[in-house]
Amino acid sequence: MGDLWAANRQAFHLLISGDAELWTIIGISFRVSVWAILIAAPVALLLAFALARLRFTGRRLLISTFHTLMALPAVVVGLTVYMLLARNGLLGDLRWLFTQKAMVVGQIILCFPLLVSISHATLREADQRVWETALTLGATRWHAMLTLMYEVRYGLMAALIAAFGRIIAEVGSSMMVGGNIAHHTRNIPTAIALETSKGEFAQGIALGFVLLFLALALNFTLNLVQSRSDKLS
Amino acid sequence: MIRNPKGRTLSAALQHVCLVLFAALLLHPAYADEQVLRLATTTSTDNSGLLAILLPPFEKSTGIQVHVIAVGTGKALRLAREGDVDVVLVHARKAEDKLVSDGYGVNRRDVMYNDFVIVGPDSDPAGIRGMNDAVAALGKIQASGSIFVSRGDDSGTNKKELQLWQAAKLSPKGDWYREAGQGMGKVLQMTGELGAYTLTDRGTWLAMQSKLPLKVLVSGDPRLFNPYGVIAVNPARYRDTNYRGAMRLIGWLTSVEGQKIIADFKIDDQPLFIPTAVPTAAP
Numbered sequence: 258m259g260d261l262w263a264a265n266r267q268a269f270h271l272l273i274s275g276d277a278e279l280w281t282i283i284g285i286s287f288r289v290s291v292w293a294i295l296i297a298a299p300v301a302l303l304l305a306f307a308l309a310r311l312r313f314t315g316r317r318l319l320i321s322t323f324h325t326l327m328a329l330p331a332v333v334v335g336l337t338v339y340m341l342l343a344r345n346g347l348l349g350d351l352r353w354l355f356t357q358k359a360m361v362v363g364q365i366i367l368c369f370p371l372l373v374s375i376s377h378a379t380l381r382e383a384d385q386r387v388w389e390t391a392l393t394l395g396a397t398r399w400h401a402m403l404t405l406m407y408e409v410r411y412g413l414m415a416a417l418i419a420a421f422g423r424i425i426a427e428v429g430s431s432m433m434v435g436g437n438i439a440h441h442t443r444n445i446p447t448a449i450a451l452e453t454s455k456g457e458f459a460q461g462i463a464l465g466f467v468l469l470f471l472a473l474a475l476n477f478t479l480n481l482v483q484s485r486s487d488k489l490s
Numbered sequence: 491m492i493r494n495p496k497g498r499t500l501s502a503a504l505q506h507v508c509l510v511l512f513a514a515l516l517l518h519p520a521y522a523d524e525q526v527l528r529l530a531t532t533t534s535t536d537n538s539g540l541l542a543i544l545l546p547p548f549e550k551s552t553g554i555q556v557h558v559i560a561v562g563t564g565k566a567l568r569l570a571r572e573g574d575v576d577v578v579l580v581h582a583r584k585a586e587d588k589l590v591s592d593g594y595g596v597n598r599r600d601v602m603y604n605d606f607v608i609v610g611p612d613s614d615p616a617g618i619r620g621m622n623d624a625v626a627a628l629g630k631i632q633a634s635g636s637i638f639v640s641r642g643d644d645s646g647t648n649k650k651e652l653q654l655w656q657a658a659k660l661s662p663k664g665d666w667y668r669e670a671g672q673g674m675g676k677v678l679q680m681t682g683e684l685g686a687y688t689l690t691d692r693g694t695w696l697a698m699q700s701k702l703p704l705k706v707l708v709s710g711d712p713r714l715f716n717p718y719g720v721i722a723v724n725p726a727r728y729r730d731t732n733y734r735g736a737m738r739l740i741g742w743l744t745s746v747e748g749q750k751i752i753a754d755f756k757i758d759d760q761p762l763f764i765p766t767a768v769p770t771a772a773p
Contacts, residue, residue: 343572343574344572344573344574344728345572345573352730354574355528355557355559355574436557436559437559437560438557438558438559439558441555441557442557453676454533454537454672454673454675454676455537455675455697455698456675456678456679456698456701456702
């Protein structure tokens, strides 16, 4: 129990001391995961919209596939990306292995099915009259789609937050394709894994608290943006 | 923002701060122009803290940024073989020589050594305390039915352990033999929790012993000698490998200064590694 108490104290100390090493790790964590979401989300939203609005053969199969892929283990993604990006791999010429780019690729694959599945569920439940009204009022299909998405923005925001939660905390893929290189590809989860392997349990738990705290700050910010846009509309 | 006194100023200000931070985070140049050298090495050199004091002077004087990828020796050598790193610092002499003779590695140099030790619980149910014959000690551990935790990850330590079992003409199989598949630090923790025995390099042991309910029971067997070598990846095979950087790192590790840093690296007044490249620098 002494360890847990020490961990609490150390977490608090780390957070208030502005430790440069810690902030590098946090910066890497967020940069990689935010890039992954920024790249994955637009494509995933379009696909989710297509799955919700259009009727085409293979649609149900595609939906089931994305539902299944939500359970994809991070290490499997990591291994696949690793084999693609290794010098002898299909995309080896990019020389992306053990870089943040490789981590972004892994995290995109991890969050994409989640984004598509939740967005699809949200868009399917949306009031279809919004779409029809927008078209009747002379909106282009593109604008009608954006209007529909705006109507269900909370559901879509939840999809983004869930996806971000999955990738900011995943260790399997980042460890394998990033290599846990200090100041370069060491993010919060891989740093926790390293501290644990060194027996520095307190440091590991402290980093866990840091991750939770930052997730809280992020959600709080999003909440703020939401409530503000509500007031405006 | 403060200009506007009517409401929403705090939340607007907060939002702007967040947006600016966010943009700064994303646009921060990710080490774009610095020269990078990829070093694959074992968990023993990295977890012990040696690289944390050995590499910064090198990075400072050369401007080369060393990216350390700490994995088992088996994986490190594989990374070198496939050209995914520029240089390796490992401890498995036979496998190192094979990398060189197969034409994937060049300019292998001895850097330092330490030794392996067998650690176990203070109560020592197998009765191996004080033995200096590692092979006989393993035999007694198996005969006593005590648990032995193996790295089981094709690391240098794992290779050494398997050689010892082979020398003992024993096949390590059964419920008492646990293959962890993890790094040295994790395996030491597991060994402590299970009240078991394991083979560890002295560097990781010294770095972690204060957190472990274990004791060194067997050491001093010449078969437990553990030399570390550094090898550059063959630039003739992989043309865009950072060969110059690799050779400069080899130069640094085997220099008088580098060797002195290794010799001076101690925990509880005990040296973790003994430098071997420049004999006079040894303590």
